[in-house]
Amino acid sequence: MLRIRLHGRGGQGIRTAAQILGSALFAEGFEVQDAPRYGAERRGAPIVAYVRAAHAPIDERGTIANPDLVLVADASLFQVPTAGVLQGIGARVALLIATTEDAAVWRARLALAGPIFSFDPGADPAHAATALVGAAARMLGVIRREILGAALGEELRGLDVHKQRSSLMRALEAYDAFGVHGGAVGEAADASARDYTAPQWIDMFLDPVSIAAPDLHASATSVQVRTGAWRTRRPVIDYAHCHRCSWICSTLCPDSAIAVDADRTPRIDYDHCKGCMVCVTVCPAHAISAAPEPRGESPPAALPGVAA
Numbered sequence: 001m002l003r004i005r006l007h008g009r010g011g012q013g014i015r016t017a018a019q020i021l022g023s024a025l026f027a028e029g030f031e032v033q034d035a036p037r038y039g040a041e042r043r044g045a046p047i048v049a050y051v052r053a054a055h056a057p058i059d060e061r062g063t064i065a066n067p068d069l070v071l072v073a074d075a076s077l078f079q080v081p082t083a084g085v086l087q088g089i090g091a092r093v094a095l096l097i098a099t100t101e102d103a104a105v106w107r108a109r110l111a112l113a114g115p116i117f118s119f120d121p122g123a124d125p126a127h128a129a130t131a132l133v134g135a136a137a138r139m140l141g142v143i144r145r146e147i148l149g150a151a152l153g154e155e156l157r158g159l160d161v162h163k164q165r166s167s168l169m170r171a172l173e174a175y176d177a178f179g180v181h182g183g184a185v186g187e188a189a190d191a192s193a194r195d196y197t198a199p200q201w202i203d204m205f206l207d208p209v210s211i212a213a214p215d216l217h218a219s220a221t222s223v224q225v226r227t228g229a230w231r232t233r234r235p236v237i238d239y240a241h242c243h244r245c246s247w248i249c250s251t252l253c254p255d256s257a258i259a260v261d262a263d264r265t266p267r268i269d270y271d272h273c274k275g276c277m278v279c280v281t282v283c284p285a286h287a288i289s290a291a292p293e294p295r296g297e298s299p300p301a302a303l304p305g306v307a308a
């Protein structure tokens with residue numbers, strides 16, 4: 001059985017990418033399962049989707065803990081432990097990352113024994129998922145180019161013609177570019193129940209409820225959770241146009257991520273701005289604009305705090 005896991009962020013089309021791969025594998029004669037798993041349902045939240053394909057009925061259910069191929073549409077997800085990108089990536093698992101950095105950089109950074117591939121997703125993160133699908137289809141070695149094109153057309157038929165065409169173009173470009181990696185993904189041997197080894201269970205002591213389920217008695221307890229890693233776009237203040245109204249953006253930011261200096265200048269806390277763009281909408285001077293998030297190999301704190 002082929003087991004493929006896709007990681008991305010809400011709004012990047014990860015669910016659709018899984019459906020395209022699933023449809024293409026089905027058209028090639030496989031039994032197929034594809035499913036997404038959502039966390040918080042909003043743009044930018046980590047999303048994972050699964051595709052299983054086999055030439056026999058698929059009885060396996062649930063998340064894929066031991067994949068053959070892992071696709072990552074947003075490299076900043078490696079910084080988010082709960083996204084689980086590295087789960088089950090052993091020496092035979094292929095990892096394909098949409099990133100501007102070379103695969104060799106990621107090999108050194110992640111210190112994984114398995115094959116790592118990368119490609120530049122271009123300026124529009126919305127295209128990363130379709131390009132991943134094209135590259136993955138080629139790496140699997142079992143999907144023909146015309147079948148990929150037909151599956152893409154079928155799954156994207158609700159989009160306008162221009163978007164369909166550009167998505168198809170990106171997917172087929174990636175398919176062609178990954179020709180040298182055709183067949184790079186192999187299937188793991190099916191696990192037998194006879195080989196099952198029980199985990200090493202440990203005994204947990206019962207804590208008093210005051211420790212096990214503590215109340216929060218202080219404010220700002222979540223400051224350590226850097227929700228800025230969720231962003232796909234960042235608000236940027238143009239100080240030449242900001243009127244220093246001093247309260248609108250800072251008051252209406254749902255995450256209290258805009259502070260105001262003594263001289264009424266607003267400052268965005270990029271460690272905790274989640275990129276909802278409420279401030280862009282409400283600023284009466286149109287002094288805040290949305291910029292693409294620098295694609296994510298650096299943690300948010302390393303990025304500049306505000307635009308000059």
Ligand code: SF4
Pocket residue numbers: 237241242243244245246247248249250266282283284285286287288
């Ligand atoms: S709402 Fe706009 S004008 Fe007012 S402080 Fe914020 S950026 Fe400046």
Ligand code: SF4
Pocket residue numbers: 235252253254255256257258268272273274275276277278279280
């Ligand atoms: S985008 Fe603006 S309103 Fe939304 S969290 Fe960031 S600073 Fe706050």
